Amino acid sequence: MLNCREDILAYTKELVNIESIVNTTGETTIAQSLFKTISSLQYFSSNPESVVLEKTTDDDQERYNVMAFVKGKKGKSNRTIILMGHIDTVGIDDFNQLKEHACFPDDLMEALKNEELPTSAKEHLESGDWLFGRGVLDMKSGVASNLYLLKYYSEHPEELDGNIVLLAECDEEDGSHGVLSALKVLKKWKKEHGFEYIAAINSDFVSPRFEGDENRYIYKGTVGKLLPSFFITGAETHVGSAFEGLDPNFIAAELTKQINYNTELSNEAYGETTVPPVSLKQTDLKPSYTVQTALSAYVYYNFFIHSWSPKDVLAKLKEQAMIAFNNALTTFEERYRNYSEISGEPFVSIPWKPRVFTYEEMEHLLCEENGDEFIVHMNEFKQSLLKKSELDTRMFAARVVEEAWKWMKDKSPAIILFYSSLYSPRIELTGKTDDELKLINALDQAVETIQPEYPHPIVTRNFFPYISDMSFMALSDDEDGINAVSKNNPGWGTKHYVEFQDIRDINVPVVNIGPYGLDAHKKLERMEMKYSLEIVPNITNQVIQNLLSKE
Structure with a gap:
């Protein structure tokens, strides 16, 4: 000794x-x-x-x-x-x-x-x-x-x-x-x-x-630790006509209810199990008070893994987001019908369907639709964002998704799933x-x-x-697992970058x-x-x- x-x-x-x-x-x-x-x-x-x-x-x-x-x-x-x-x-x-x-x-x-x-x-x-x-x-x-x-x-x-x-x-x-x-x-x-x-x-x-x-x-x-993040868009309305729009905070709340402490999202390997995800931030992106509902909300969760890859986690969370979106729309419709009955106002069928995209899927769609124009605009936007030192990697990523969303032709409510921080x-x-x-x-x-x-x-x-x-x-993930991180982090290559090859070289x-x-x-x-x-x-x-x- x-x-x-x-x-x-x-x-x-x-x-x-x-x-x-x-x-x-x-x-x-x-x-x-x-x-x-x-x-x-x-x-x-x-x-x-x-x-x-x-x-x-x-x-x-x-x-x-x-x-x-x-x-x-x-x-x-x-x-x-x-x-x-x-x-x-x-x-x-x-x-x-x-x-x-x-x-x-x-x-x-x-x-x-x-x-x-x-x-x-x-x-x-x-x-x-x-x-x-x-x-x-x-x-x-x-x-x-x-x-x-x-x-x-x-x-x-x-x-x-x-x-x-x-x-x-x-x-x-x-x-x-x-x-x-x-x-x-x-x-x-x-x-x-x-x-x-x-x-x-x-x-x-x-x-x-x-x-x-x-x-x-x-x-x-x-x-392993990931920060899966969700940009959630709704349908804006005046609060006096609440059922004419869809509050993204309402969807965000349902999403957190679905994901927080959900042991289906605990990853067991070799007899040891991770604690389930828990939210680290939930907010809307309104800059100040108005009597309009928010255009979008943002929420992210801590997510531990033992054997799942980042690609696996995206697949599991996309499924959970669809469940949450469905639940939100079901509850919304039930409450709208109840309100119509007690107020005497007519019920109008809700026009929305649950939509969930990964950032990679949304970006691919927008590149196909808009080509170089979209790519050049987003690169310039990211460079302008870099000058705003108050933005951490998480909020930087959210702002990139928010900007990309403006290019979507179909702006009906949706959830965009991405990673916004270090893996x-x-x-x-x-x-x-x-x-x-x-x-x-x-x-x-x-x-x-x-x-x-x-x-x-x-x-x-x-x-x-x-x-x-x-x-x-060292790295236990394969190439697909690591690519799921880089392709689904909106700040990758600008605000955030990891040279994974350096890790492989030490390994x-x-x-x-x-x-x-x-x-x-x-x-x-x-x-x-x-x-x-x-x-x-x-x-x-x-x-x-x-x-x-x-x-």
Whole structure:
């Protein structure tokens, strides 16, 4: 067992003390500090080309990744393991009056003694084996563990038959510009140094799956995450003549009723099931108050996948949208008939039928009808939208669909289904390749070796259940699945783009061995020090040794 607790605790506090909220200058500050720390180590003083402060590419923010490598001297192997973790955090506004202490664990824990706390948090605070603060769990203690191992092997390269690469990436909490930029450096190093990437170990946080769950989880592979989005058009009318039009908000409400928490849309694979979709935004697109009903509405949902592809998800959601549209029209007609009966006004048959298009289908139709004129107009429109910095990728996509809709000859109510944000690909780790099998075996052996040192069960599962940068280390989707993303994202190639070939070029099996704790992204974020500072680095180290040992 490595005697690493105090060193990793010190690194954790150093990192946490730097407020590195995503999309702020703090991301640059922490990267510069970490670069300086690594550069000061003797190995990197002697080998300055082995550590880089690398600016992200195609990013409207100035921020950096820190990447470093140690070449082992135990043998001549080029097998290389990537240790990865993100250095950005979510914001600290939730700390309210304790905001000034959020990034200073010792001060925060002292201040929390005067707060009303839930029983478990109070017990953890008093126990002496939990550390509180923004980023201690998600995920600076994980980065600190990786940093310790980098330092250890820089001092003991004779124990390493192969190489390790440290990737400390920015922007995990938003757009993953960090890891996507880092792929290019990994490819460059692969070419320059002959690195043969055989595994990646992420160190993101893990938590109990349910109340009373005592297991500490390690994950093989990761959940995928999509943001299916719906642009919904209605038939405008004055509110005084409500039944002469169709409110798109009414359809949107029915759509959310159909999709939200719908377990038919939970994806089971290898005995593990994703949580069902839930809405993240629902709004109409009226710019201001009028007494006309809205022309259009916009709604999008979080959608996790284990084995479905983005193409599968479009097919399933198109079916659900048709059901919702039918239900909306049925309810509308019932209420219209009831109103006609009680008001004495005549009932007029409703003229609308449910219509659902994917963005790819609508765009194909409009290109066929209008040719180059439509294509040129939409390209110019997207370029003009890019100048509006207040538009994120999701609203940018909605505005593109809204503009394209204006070209539709038949403007009767419809639902347009598309993707409006980053796709974080799912990764299945099943042992189907030699590298996967070796990583699974190395992990199992490591857990078996370290488990006696820790009282709670250390359990492996198949899919890391949260969004993480693990997603960009390999692809389980085929070409059709990926094309469903690019062809159905209206901002693709302008506001949003991912070079999936970079992922294929690295394509390394990945596991998550990370700190354990509770309340990530919340005021009482905390990590258990015994597991996070002692067990995590030792399991990670065992995996490294198992993978790089002579067979």
